Amino acid sequence: MAEPISKVSIIGGGTAGWMAAVHLVTRLNSRAEKPVEVCLIESPEIPTVGVGEATVPTMKRWFQELELDESAFIERCNASFKLGVRFANWDHDINGNPLNYVHPFDGLGDDIAGYNPAYYFHKFNDPGGAGNYSIYHSPITAIVEGRKGPKPLDAENFEGVLNYAYHLDAGLFAKYLREIGIERGVTHILDSVNDVELDQDGFVSAVQLQDSGRHEVELVIDCTGFRSMILQQTLGVEFEPYDKYLLNDRALAVQLPHLEPTRLDPCTRSTALGAGWSWRVPLYSRIGTGYVFSSAHRTDDEATQEFLEHLGPMAKGAEPRAIPIRVGRAKQSWAKNCISVGLSGGFIEPLESTAIYIVDKALGWIVDFFPDKDFSPVLSNRYNKLSESLYTEIRDFIVMHYCTGTRNDSDYWKAAREDIIVPDSLQAKLDLYKHALPTEDELDSGFLFSGLSYLIVLFGKGYFKDVTFAADRAISAEDWERYQNVLHGVTAELITNLPDHHQLLTQIRSRHAPKDENQALRDAINKTVANQPVITLPGQLMAPDISFAGQPDNGGNIL
Ligand SMILES: Cc1cc2nc3c(=O)[nH]c(=O)nc-3n(C[C@H](O)[C@H](O)[C@H](O)COP(=O)(O)OP(=O)(O)OC[C@H]3O[C@@H](n4cnc5c(N)ncnc54)[C@H](O)[C@@H]3O)c2cc1C
The missing domain is CATH 3.50.50.60 (FAD/NAD(P)-binding domain)
Incomplete structure (x- = not known):
């Protein structure tokens, strides 16, 4: 040996x-x-x-496997919870209005009478295309809008009613x-x-x-x-x-104070701008934001001006730095x-x-x-193969956001759709999805993005507009209504019972504060905990054939 x-x-x-x-x-x-x-x-x-x-939900598992203390991490890294990514202005609905949707980390699981719930959404709610499937499948949009945290105030480290990642x-x-x-x-x-x-x-x-x-x-x-x-x-x-698949090659980045520190989004925001998109990551203590753009369509100065205009008064005096990205x-x-x-x-x-x-x-x-x-090259070959598959999966998913885009309001968005090469591996999936909606089985690598991730994005782009699926014959409006009733019940329960995101983080951070300094804060929080109703887990609210997709960590997938 x-x-x-x-x-x-x-x-x-x-x-x-x-x-x-x-x-x-x-x-x-x-x-x-x-x-x-x-x-x-x-x-x-x-x-x-x-x-x-910004991270994805597998980060939680990384901490657990390495026996790290979640609440210490949250306090030390000014971390916040992330329940999904809110996409804004990436696409427009049939009336030309910007379509916003959340790519959620959690949703109702399981099929309805043997069919993917997405078929029901397509048939009963999305005949015109460009729909927000997320709100028909997951409570996360409402939770994000209500700025709720993913767990009760007294939950243990890593426990969560909802699947979550972190901002750090x-x-x-x-x-x-x-x-x-x-x-x-x-x-x-x-x-x-x-x-x-x-x-x-x-x-x-x-x-x-x-x-x-x-x-x-x-x-x-x-x-x-x-x-x-x-x-x-x-x-x-x-x-x-x-670069033949994706146009963006530069970024601007800046850190800004919160204007309203207690109104803390539990999501990353991705907002499309004229030649790329802006990220917004709300930490407990500040906001990290930036603009990823194409240097073929904006100089640094032009991008900076556009970015600062997008940020508005919160960016007064800010000087974003440029980062070339390879x-x-x-x-x-x-x-x-x-x-x-x-x-x-x-x-x-x-x-x-x-x-x-x-x-x-x-x-x-x-x-x-x-x-x-x-x-032994046997090891490195295997490692390199896995690594290639992972990059290919992520590249394809990101390219999909652009190549199926519908915006025609700038050269950039047209070029991002039409002047790039769609990888064969992605094209094969897109061709298939015109005939049958994504399931887990036909995804080639499936490290991170589940079929549901593809659905959320593609529905947002109206990709299934005018498509008739074989499943359409077999699904009933009554089943879909029942599913929606369950979702509304789960959502209402979560909204009522989950704590405010900022309050939850303040509570978690106080566990690591020096003993006497934050007594008043702890007393206030303990009082709130005592008054907090007990949360019923979503799975218990549902009809027996429906379960919560993200419980507890949903393996390696985002959804
Ligand atoms: C615009 C932008 C936004 C991003 N947003 C996200 C996000 O939201 N989520 C996410 O998961 N990732 C994101 N990333 C990626 C993320 O930033 C990186 O994956 C992560 O920070 C890891 O960087 P790194 O450690 O590889 O490199 P770096 O942070 O660049 O660290 C390199 C290290 O190498 C050291 N070094 C270099 N040369 C030498 C030398 N000769 N001798 C000794 N030391 C040396 C440096 O001192 C430094 O410590 C983003 C990246 C960019 C550019």
């Missing part, structure tokens, strides 16, 4: 680097007889990208993970890699550090961000740009003894907040396929 790896060197201390450090030191060592040394080298001079603050402060998150990593045994080296040494087989044998000299390498995790210093710059792995992926995520994690391996515009999720998946696979010093 080949010699085991005794040291992992992570280069880069952004979100990817510190997630890697905590993940590997915990998963490789917590029950191991012979621990692997985990080192993280981060440059004191090169800043992190400083954005990336990227800078604080890296700091928080750094502390945990070091506590769990990570060796932290604050230094810059100036040079990379290769052996005669082209494997990385050492990195040269500016202050501390030569650092020997067995397995290196490249978390150096867009510069991809080891995988792409040194080992020469080719980059596959996605959309695409390294053709191999693992080459020789180097595995890239984070931006160094690829990036797809953050429309569905998928980059941190890709980091999470990559780390799971590194543990699953952890090599020894032989570095």
Whole structure:
């Protein structure tokens, strides 16, 4: 048997680097007889990208698996809850009005009399196309509009009546993970890699550090961000740009104070603008917002002006910074003894907040396929195949938002639909969906996006307008009405019983406040808890053949 790896060197201390450090030191060592040394080298001079603050629901599982304390994380990272993404102005209804919908993380599950509820929506509520399926399938739009949190005030960590993800402060998150990593045994080296040494087989044998000299390498995790210093710059792995599929190549980003701090949206917002779209991530303490756009359609100055106008008075005096974004992926995520994690391996515009999720998946696979010093290509081949499938799934889902778009009001939106290439893998799905609605079974990879995710977006675009499905003959209005009654009941119950989002976060944060300082706050909250009605779980409200799709975490899927 080949010699085991005794040291992992992570280069880069952004979100990817510190997630890697905590993940590997915990998963490789917590029950191991012979621990692997985990080192993280981060440059004191090169800043992190400083954005990336919205996640997907699998993040909760990542915290749980690594035995992290949810309420401490929420307090330390000014985190808030995210129940979905609210899309605004991406499409227009049949009267030309902007159509807004929430891509929810939870919804009523199960078929109705053996048929996907979407067929019922299509037949009975969406004959004209461009409909908001979300509100006919999920209580989340109402919960988001009511600014409710996903669990009762006294719920334990990770418990949730609704499936949820988080918004987090990227800078604080890296700091928080750094502390945990070091506590769990990570060796932290604050230094810059100036040079990379290769052996005669082209494997990385050492990195040269500016202050501390030569650092020997067995397995290196490249978390150096867009510069991809080891995988792409040194080992020469080719980059596959996605610019033939997606036009956006720049972003503006800025942090703003809340105008009304207690009115806290439990969702990310994505609002289409003239040459791209604006994200809005509401943290407990501030808002992170930005504009992802195409430099072929806007200069930085034009984009800044448009973005500030969109933000209105809240952005008075704000100076957004420009970030070039390189959309695409390294053709191999693992080459020789180097595995890239984070931006160094690829990036797809953050429309569905998928980059941190890709980091999470990559780390799971590194543990699953952890090599020894032989570095069998069987492991790296499998890893690269999985990584390619994941990128393809996410790329296709993001391209779908544009290529099925209906806006004709600017050159950008027309070009984003007509001047791009639709990947064959996506086109095959889109062709099929004109004949049968998405189910879980025909999705090729299904890591993150379920059939329901496709439905929510495609209905929003009127994609099924004028389509007749074979199922139309077999479904009844009575069954659909009954389903809607259940949904209304569940929604009303949740709205009545779930606490205000800001209040919930304040309560969670108070668990970590110094003992006496927040006594008044705790007393006030305890009083509210005592008066809070007990929540009936949605599943208990429903007819026996309908269950809640997102309970408790819905595996790996968004929905
Ligand atoms: C506009 C935008 C919006 C985004 N929004 C989201 C979102 O909503 N959700 C989401 O999941 N993701 C989002 N992302 C992606 C997310 O920001 C990244 O995936 C995440 O921050 C990880 O970045 P990273 O750690 O790979 O790189 P970085 O943050 O760039 O960190 C790189 C690290 O490498 C170090 N380094 C570089 N060179 C050297 C060297 N020579 N020696 C030593 N150290 C070195 C740097 O010091 C730094 O610590 C967004 C990205 C962009 C650009």
